[in-house]
Amino acid sequence: MRIFLVVFLLMMGLSHAQEVLVEGYVYDNKTKMAVPYANISFLKTLKGTSSDEDGYFYIDVPKDYLERDVHVSALGFKDTIMPARVIKEKKKIYMQEETFELEEVVVVQSLGDSQVLNPVSSYSIKSGFSSAETPWVLALYFPNIGAAKKYLEKITIHVQQNSQFKRESSKFRLRLYDVDKETRKPSNDIIRKSIILESSKTEDYVSIDLSSMNIRIPDEGIYVGLEWIFLPYNWYKNTYKHPITNKNVVEDRFAPTFAAVYQKNQNFKTMVYGMGEWTDFAIKAPGNNENLIPAISLKFSKKR
Numbered sequence: 001m002r003i004f005l006v007v008f009l010l011m012m013g014l015s016h017a018q019e020v021l022v023e024g025y026v027y028d029n030k031t032k033m034a035v036p037y038a039n040i041s042f043l044k045t046l047k048g049t050s051s052d053e054d055g056y057f058y059i060d061v062p063k064d065y066l067e068r069d070v071h072v073s074a075l076g077f078k079d080t081i082m083p084a085r086v087i088k089e090k091k092k093i094y095m096q097e098e099t100f101e102l103e104e105v106v107v108v109q110s111l112g113d114s115q116v117l118n119p120v121s122s123y124s125i126k127s128g129f130s131s132a133e134t135p136w137v138l139a140l141y142f143p144n145i146g147a148a149k150k151y152l153e154k155i156t157i158h159v160q161q162n163s164q165f166k167r168e169s170s171k172f173r174l175r176l177y178d179v180d181k182e183t184r185k186p187s188n189d190i191i192r193k194s195i196i197l198e199s200s201k202t203e204d205y206v207s208i209d210l211s212s213m214n215i216r217i218p219d220e221g222i223y224v225g226l227e228w229i230f231l232p233y234n235w236y237k238n239t240y241k242h243p244i245t246n247k248n249v250v251e252d253r254f255a256p257t258f259a260a261v262y263q264k265n266q267n268f269k270t271m272v273y274g275m276g277e278w279t280d281f282a283i284k285a286p287g288n289n290e291n292l293i294p295a296i297s298l299k300f301s302k303k304r
Contacts, residue, residue: 162236
């Protein structure tokens with residue numbers, strides 16, 4: 001039986017607390033348009049949700065969570081922190097657009113020299129990453145050895161099927177980040193377009209061709225991020241036996257489950273983003289130095 005890794009554990013002991021409904025809409029402060037797929041997390045907890053295609057969100061939380069702050073993040077906008085009680089009363093969250101200079105996209109001619117970083121085969125998949133209770137971004141770092149001029153052609157994300165998820169497909173967002181030169185953590189979004197992908201129950205991978213976008217891999221490398229979206233469309237109940245009490249435990253989960261492989265190359269690095277910060281996520285294989293990383297392959301070409 002394959003082991004499924006949960007990015008973060010559920011908070012315990014909340015089932016007996018009095019719960020209240022927090023709902024509302026996320027808007028662009030400038031255009032007043034809805035912001036879809038914004039991730040909303042209660043700070044210092046593992047409770048969160050996402051806005052839907054119309055910017056609407058809802059979540060039941062313990063009443064004392066109204067005294068906490070809420071962190072809101074969305075592609076193309078500055079992170080927002082505001083009191084939960086204000087959100088419940090106003091039922092609106094306004095986000096400020098994030099502005100920064102992007103490198104000019106230059107149309108180039110391919111020389112046909114393509115390579116693949118972190119090639120994945122089905123037999124090498126050993127585990128998977130799933131998410132419960134609050135939305136996260138799981139990101140894998142790809143180095144740019146020699147800081148050569150390389151351009152993205154295709155990204156392939158491998159997924160694991162879950163018998164408890166009954167829908168035919170699940171949705172997630174693809175993120176591409178440049179690298180902070182000091183911290184080596186993900187920094188700015190390289191593209192501002194929201195790329196929503198779907199994983200199917202009939203396929204064990206999702207591929208996207210990015211060659212037409214002419215995205216150059218930064219000299220410092222690139223992070224490929226997989227963002228869970230906490231919508232009813234992705235929700236399912238997960239049941240398992242508690243390893244100590246041996247009792248059945250039922251918890252909320254959100255698809256998809258991203259496949260994982262062990263990688264010897266220490267240049268590949270995994271990080272997770274949640275509640276406003278990036279943190280290292282390192283799991284090593286028993287008895288050696290291989291790291292468990294998301295099963296993501298990146299195809300690039302050298303152009304001039």
